[in-house]
Amino acid sequence: MDLNIKRKSTKTVIKGSLVETYPHDLQMYKLPPTEEISLQEFETLALERLMLLRSLATATTLKGFRAFSDEWKEYVQNELRNQGLKYYAKLCEYTKHGTDADLQARKKDHIAHFILRLAYCRNEELRRWFVARELELFKMRFMTMNSEAVDAFFRLNNLSYTNISDEEKSGIISFLRESTAHQNIENMKFYKVKFYEVLDLVKFRKVFLSGGYAYIPHKDFVSVLSAQFRKHLRHSLAVACHHLGEIEQDERLVCLLKGLHQSYTGADYADTKAVVPIESLDSLSVKSYPLCMRQLHEQLRLSHHLKHGGRLQYGLFLKGIGVTLEDSLRFWREEFTKIMDLDNFEKQYSYYIRYNYGKEGSKRNYSPLSCLKIVNETVGPGDCHGCPYRHCDVSNLKNKLQGYGMDPQAISDIVDTAKKGHFQVACSKYFDSVNNVDLGLGINHPNQYFEESQKLLKGEIKVIKKEKGNIKKETIEDLEFDEDF
Numbered sequence: 001m002d003l004n005i006k007r008k009s010t011k012t013v014i015k016g017s018l019v020e021t022y023p024h025d026l027q028m029y030k031l032p033p034t035e036e037i038s039l040q041e042f043e044t045l046a047l048e049r050l051m052l053l054r055s056l057a058t059a060t061t062l063k064g065f066r067a068f069s070d071e072w073k074e075y076v077q078n079e080l081r082n083q084g085l086k087y088y089a090k091l092c093e094y095t096k097h098g099t100d101a102d103l104q105a106r107k108k109d110h111i112a113h114f115i116l117r118l119a120y121c122r123n124e125e126l127r128r129w130f131v132a133r134e135l136e137l138f139k140m141r142f143m144t145m146n147s148e149a150v151d152a153f154f155r156l157n158n159l160s161y162t163n164i165s166d167e168e169k170s171g172i173i174s175f176l177r178e179s180t181a182h183q184n185i186e187n188m189k190f191y192k193v194k195f196y197e198v199l200d201l202v203k204f205r206k207v208f209l210s211g212g213y214a215y216i217p218h219k220d221f222v223s224v225l226s227a228q229f230r231k232h233l234r235h236s237l238a239v240a241c242h243h244l245g246e247i248e249q250d251e252r253l254v255c256l257l258k259g260l261h262q263s264y265t266g267a268d269y270a271d272t273k274a275v276v277p278i279e280s281l282d283s284l285s286v287k288s289y290p291l292c293m294r295q296l297h298e299q300l301r302l303s304h305h306l307k308h309g310g311r312l313q314y315g316l317f318l319k320g321i322g323v324t325l326e327d328s329l330r331f332w333r334e335e336f337t338k339i340m341d342l343d344n345f346e347k348q349y350s351y352y353i354r355y356n357y358g359k360e361g362s363k364r365n366y367s368p369l370s371c372l373k374i375v376n377e378t379v380g381p382g383d384c385h386g387c388p389y390r391h392c393d394v395s396n397l398k399n400k401l402q403g404y405g406m407d408p409q410a411i412s413d414i415v416d417t418a419k420k421g422h423f424q425v426a427c428s429k430y431f432d433s434v435n436n437v438d439l440g441l442g443i444n445h446p447n448q449y450f451e452e453s454q455k456l457l458k459g460e461i462k463v464i465k466k467e468k469g470n471i472k473k474e475t476i477e478d479l480e481f482d483e484d485f
Helices: 039-061 070-082 086-091 100-120 124-143 147-156 166-171 173-179 195-203 222-242 251-262 278-287 291-303 308-321 325-336 342-348 350-356 371-375 394-403 408-419 423-435 446-457 476-484
Strands: 190-194 208-210 213-217 461-467 470-475
Touching (some): 039 070, 039 100, 039 124, 039 251, 070 086, 086 100, 100 124, 100 222, 100 251, 124 222, 166 173, 173 208, 173 213, 190 195, 195 213, 195 222, 278 325, 278 446, 291 308, 291 446, 308 350, 308 446, 325 342, 325 350, 342 350, 371 423, 394 408, 446 461
Antiparallel strands (some): 208 213
């Protein structure tokens, strides 16, 4: 990856064919890529890697799956396939095949990791998030490998670990059965390491100890490697941060890297086939609007006016749910002309409505704002746009939810979650409370919220209530997924 930056380097340059460069699905990422790629490919690889890491975070924080459990891994794999990242899904299911597609996947994985290093090395908060997600990815991929693949990984990375002999294993097999949670350990390779290298396993009594050594199966060897991987990655991020000034000559890269963590990686909702009549907006605002859009709609109905930030946020949202340009002009005109004359509206406001639909100015097809964009908006006095979970005073947020007649326990959960800075999780809890379900959606976009709510109301998401607090979700897509893949 040649960014045309001149600098001294003491590292060995990777040379040779892809087979020589990428002999294994799993990498320690010790040598940076050196080939040239286009700026478009640079951005694509960065966003795809970000989608991968966010899938890992969502599986734990929003879905509540225990890390590395079967449900957790299944969710991540399904998300990767749904997002068109099948090559990452395949890398997370170890294969010893070396087809061209496999090698290209390894190459993308390698380059994308180093791109995100540049984006996430800037401060400690970003570094912590990146290290945690990359460590989860590393562990998940290692845990899918068989003993042959593990040995190959050790050999390629000059790791001096050898498995114990069959004779030594036979002498302690009864202890290994008692201390190891895995099944069929007779066919597993075990490694003998100093106990302090696997303190996490020792802490939870998941390993057999004898004479200062721990005997661990290859599936648990990730405990040893993860400590090395974490140490190496944190050091590499510190080095990358030190060299950031060397790429500031390229403004395109600087803007991309600085804004990457706030980048939205889902559907853009710029085009929709649905048509929503403006006569239904009042009822929809109660049933299917996220709180940020509901408060904008209510403020517009109350004062017959919104400031620029509110008009932009709500106007693009309406475009995304299926309000046509003609209806949008009529909707805003009817409200605004309650406090101003028609001529004033046409001169000051109608242009910007047509602009949002790509009919004026640069004539771009603008997309509705994502949650990340809204959360990071600057909201001043008198403004009512932005994210209510971030920008509203806690007491105001609580009063607003109480005014909607929501359950006190649900209000407490939403407010407490927002206070902790988990704004999108709070939005998900609001969705569940409004719809009396427990889906735990990962809300990343106001229009996604609307779309999921409409699916629920139309019966496209079937909710089976077994008893209070125990609700199960099934979708048509869920039922058909295994057949497709």
